[in-house]
Amino acid sequence: MRAVLFVSCAVVALSGGSAMAQTAADSMMIQEVVVTAQKRSENLQDVPVSVTALSGDALTARGVTNVTGLNNLAPGLRVSSGDAAANPKIFIRGVGLSDFNPNSSSGVGIYVDGVYVSSPLAQMAGFFDIGQIEVLRGPQGTLYGRNTNGGAVNVTTKRPTHTFSAEAAAEYATYNAVNLTGAVSGPVIEDVLSVRAAGQVVRDDGTTYNRVTGNDVNATDYWAIRLSALYTPHEDVEALFQVNRFVNRGDATQPQHRALFPFTAEATGPDGFCAPTAYGSGLCGDAFGYSDTDGDDRALDANAEGKDKIDLFGASAQVDWDLGAISLVSVTAYSWAHRNAFENTDSSPNQMLEINYLARQNQFTQELRLQSNDSADGRLKWVAGGYYMDETVEDASTQDVLRDLRPLFPDGFSLADSVAAFSYPYTQKTKSYAFFGQADYQLAERLTATVGLRYSADEKSFDYRSQAEGGLIVLLTSQQEKTFSAWSGRLGLRYEVNDDLNLYATYNRGFKSGGFFGGLATTPEELIPYDNEQLDAYEVGLKSELFDRRVRLNMSAFYYDYQDQQVFAQALRNGLTVLVLDNAANSEVYGAEIEATARLSENLSIDAGLSLLDATYGEYFSEGDDFTGNRLPQSPEVTFNAAANYRHPLPQGGELVGSLDAAYSSKVYFDNSNAERLSQDAVWVVGAQGGWQAPDGRIELGLFARNLFDETYKVSISNIDSLGVDLLTLNRPRSLGAYLRYRY
Template structure:
């Protein structure tokens, strides 16, 4: 279904007076990942941003690519302290997090990496001070003082740094200066928020300057865990960053950076989805969950839904089922926890040197990142699935070394600006997991089978979910032949076996992946005439990934059940036998894997590049057209559930990684645009079309995570990609083509009518959709049935229409030297589906968020006091709705909620 195009009256009012963030970009039109580009990069001169990159200085109107940039002052006014809060300032950007903030997702133009699987690289690459961060979720933490954030839209596959298929976020932190200065800020807000920030900058000599900055943040969680008397989704984090800037001569500079940050927080709880959030998601018992529901059907958590009485009988607090989706009381299993810990630290060195007429840039960095996250993984009060709070709980560790070298200069009387370079990355990733069935799984799982037979017979407090009377009724059915014929006693045995699967499962799964990436690139600007430029870039990338995994598991009942019920497969009791095996071995949780090791390797070679033609008919106007090709590496699904496509197959016997692998994603992008800029007004317009081959999609189907490439077939598959049969819908490999298209129009503007007033606006229309006749890999394999709603529909988390606006007014107060501050921004988003499988119960209506800040500032900005509010009108919306684990087939959904209204007061001082 196409997302709605509704805009609220509030958003229209804001759009009438405002426009989008201030913009800047590199001189070449692409991010180089260079700290040299960031040094003294933003110069605000009469409201025109001048950016210096690779030795070239250009104004916004001279750069032929779509990029948004936000300066330090606007970041401070907006209250943005991590990349998620940039949503309010850039309409084409959406940053969200779900079950684990360590793998938060950034999307640009509706395209991004979906889910929490660390095996998938980010579609939107994040660089901080020219250093690549392994996943975009790494930047979901305090960033400290920032000079500028650049958001590059569209594939970035030519210049330095990591490849990215959707875009790039480049963050430049405040660097040392040769003047003594300091700053401090203290904030107190609701949810007992305390945030302290401070730093000192000092020249150590004529050639050396040092800077140190620190941030501390503590805030209560906005979920109230009623059962365990604690709060969840709290904040408890800090950051320390130290820098040295060494300039021994005018032709040489060295910038050294070391930083350490830590988070000790509980994340991420969820609530049940109720009809007030997804009124179209209500379904009658027995209806296919993929079928649009009928009016008058019961609510998602209504007792008429047969799984709800089971949950209640096993101890689920009824309040959790009756309260609003956005009531932030949660009722989880006693003793379970969402506790987690994240550490992120690293060092980098950037060297910039002039070697005659050639400029050399070298950026060397080493970083380590680790995270573990416990969870009550079923999100209910029944102990069905969990991760213990230790360093094996959904843990991931990255150790990354990167090296970038660039040489740049000019030839032919400055008619050619040339650049050549190389990039190397060595990344070691370890994932550890201890996902286990809970202590009540044995009581819950048999009820799934009994509900499928006759919900009236379900007795959750009886062994196998059948009372003595229920068993007698089934034995007496069919004139005494038994409800299942001679197999009736076997079915009882299977249910009783299921009842024994309590606190069983993973005892320590370990995945190791080593990735080596090297690339060579060139990027050249030909000044054909004084008004016409041709930019040509080319990049060769080689990517190698070595994978190994070792599994630990104590679920001995899985092989027992498989041996008992495999003989029934293919016969009249096939569905029942498959269901019992599936519930016994869910997610490939089986002792057959205990001690099993697997290893494999994959190698990729890709050419990417860009070609841009730009023309300036007047000094203030530029027109351009471009083609670019981007790439995101393939890899391995670091999840044991993906070892086999069916739990009917023994994963230890399958013994290979074929089902774990997914192919590289490539994109061909076309863009035309125009930029107009004067001191008082700037306007940027871009139209784009992006075609993705082997699009990487990660989907949770209620039981396991699926990672599948998405392509399409030029032949008509006759609806075979929309059915429940995973064996139909194949395509001749010669007829496979791109499966995802993102196309649309972007407009950004800035108005500065007087010195103290700035108005901005951004508007993005994006039609991001799957093609019809979808298949999986480029070999033409059928689409997984869990994705059968995808053909012809929008992508998840990709609203068609998004608008942002801001107004900043800083009037002087008399002749005192003081000034006032009035700042407001808004983001309006159209309707969209938050679920990657596009189930109807996961749709989010359009909404508008407003942030505001008002304050008083002293002479020369030496001090200020500010009152602020984020999500001023306390709008309720979700980040992602998902299938509640193990009960999703009963049409029960849960949701990760976005933050409610927060407000507080901030005091700043600087010298």
């Protein structure tokens, strides 16, 4: 933190010393970045919010095809998933949620073209034909839909154009990986109606070998399409209509199996489980005695292989009506998501645990905003509006537990021994209402104050039943209704030191709705509604451009008081390890972030970001364990990312283009216990790309390497202590390939 304050003082001194600035041509200046973080187009440097903007070209260069590819691309951002095509775990500055049940919602909101994507079933789609992605850190409740106490990921796709354009890209890489994208755009009625069609196909043969079947598993296979129309019947009215479809038929994630029950005293660690030195030695086994002993992280023994079938549909309409002094904005959207996934959860040759996830979600949202256009004196800008969401989630998932032991029991199952197929069909209906407003007022020539306020209410009904053997035995039924409401708000000051330096200080109160646990429950206590969580965030920052705008340097420092935190925790029920969601703890989070962009020459630019984070639980006891003072899951102390882009003109025309990127994360814990076995040590990941671009810029071809040094690391761990197994989801191995891109 002292280093951050020192650099802050240096920035102020440099920005005020015009004698040190050197005259530079416009070609050496960093390009202005326009963001919509405050629901209007503004220069990134003028927005008193900690935000990272990622261009579509930058995402393409790094091979980002879904939200998990954003991991570590912005300071403080962590994204992972234990599933193939659903349920991303998104954390910003340590705030997020690991719950994978379809009725849960993260503290980080995802928005695609202004539409809130509520369902975790749908949050892995839509990452193609991207214009820009903005990562907003900290609570954003006074302007954004719901549950944004951690931040927001704002995705903007490319809009229809009034002139004909087309683009296409093809990649081929290791494991027969294919990524095809394309878009066509142009006018139907000149200056009145334009349309755009964009699509994507992504597939590969699988990155892991199954020794039981001889097949490759963990294969990717999905396609998506988006149709959009821009209708401008009058110069003051603009309407953007979109329809999208996403279909995934790839493999369910097949994790690596790590046995935990020791067979000998020598193989026993201090926690009673297998000692790390004995992993894979054959001296430890799972509940059935199996252990994967070959030491190959890209091979396993699975008696069954499953698919993660995801079907998504969405339609939206955004209408902007310029009324002179104010504008009216309406965003209407409808979507549905279906999932049918069979998962060989134990990843072993035995039938120990298999899960069939069956879930459906549909959602209707309506947002209306009135917002000021530039006033006569330009001193006041404001936004006021309302938000409504109607969502239904239906789940009928089944967990088949210890099936190989069924012959031992006369009835073919035994609830007392957890040998049965358990299911928990439920329906959750949510009606969400919110009213919000935010005003920015120029108190003096260079001083602007911000005030924002929001009221939110979620009316939830929950009809739940847990049962065994297809309903033969009913374990528990529950019908509940509850409304969760809260006020949230924002206060801020921004001071413009000069045209190239802004300072800001903000206070934000974030809120995330309470709700009902959507996993397997066998006792009424597990279904007691959990309450809202609340986050009070204090932040100071600066945004600067130096050396005739050849360097952009943005910094922030923050402190969070995180109260009634919703924690996804492990518990033992009837001898079986289950996961429950509860208000388990309060936490303190503080840290600092630095982002820099430098234009070192006409042909060379560098971007970098650094995050320093301290995120720990306050008093927290769970199932008799004391987790007080433990680090929050998915909150590394240090993350760093950097990218260098170079262009070299050729005498005969055209250019050589290349990029090099790197990302670093310090140690990460995946569990509240901070157990060493449930963590990932520090890791660096490096990528590179190089190619040739035609003189007119229309054609580019080249080679790329992602995860250049073939690092293997864990992105998620599911620990099932009662069955003696940890399930390790690993990153993708090194990918070497070639690309061809065309623009018209």
